[in-house]
Amino acid sequence: MRVLRGRSARPAADREHTARLLADAGDGTPGLRVWTPPRQVAFGRRDAREPGFERAKRLAADRGFEPIERDVGGRAVAYPGDALAFAHALPLGDGRGRGSIADRYGRATETLLEALRGLGADVSRGEPPGSFCPGDHSVRVTGGGKVAGIAQRVRGDAALVAGCLVVTPADAREIADATAAVYDALGVPFDSTAVGSVAAAGGPEAPKPxxxxxxxxxxxxxxxxxxxxxxxVDRDG
Structure with missing residues (x-):
């Protein structure tokens, strides 16, 4: 499997690397990317339709987060610079099939849980009320805040299973601050105490491992x- 490492300093250029991963999957080459996106708030398609969208983007920028729009579903996600993102691009037209959307969500969630538990993190499926990017396919500190969420983008020839992962309590605080302002502008419920981290679950505090x-x-x-x-990836690309 092709594994793409690294990132570009500019969010727009960084997104192109993931877009190429999906395009290559459409041509039959599966790919994977796990990286630390540059500091940004990635808004979902639903966010762009909200009357407070322009204000939400300004509030993100005021806090030093570049506002961008992403192609996969879900609500806005803040990346403070050390949080992780992952994207797995899967060919769908190679005759083998990759299961249903629900199958892909289930397998990705289980893969994430196994990886985190293998590093000592006490995590489980689900999320507390008022979480960032609320959705059914999430991972949380057991009894605590949300650590990760998963979304999908599906084309006729390929699917992109993607997600975010909060690494440290410092990440969680920055995400909570930016998300509180952005979600308030969008009219989306949010509880700033519902943000967890891998480190808070007993896992490592560094993104690389x-x-x-x-x-x-x-x-x-x-x-x-x-x-x-x-x-x-060329960091300057």
């Missing part, structure tokens, strides 16, 4: 081939 553990879990998982073929 988490990224490698996620890579290994997906490469060796139900869609992987156990053979990571590393391709690197």
């Amino acid at each position: 988490l990224a490698r553990a996620l890579e290994d879990a997906f490469v060796d998982g139900p869609w992987g081939d156990g053979d990571p073929r590393i391709d690197r």
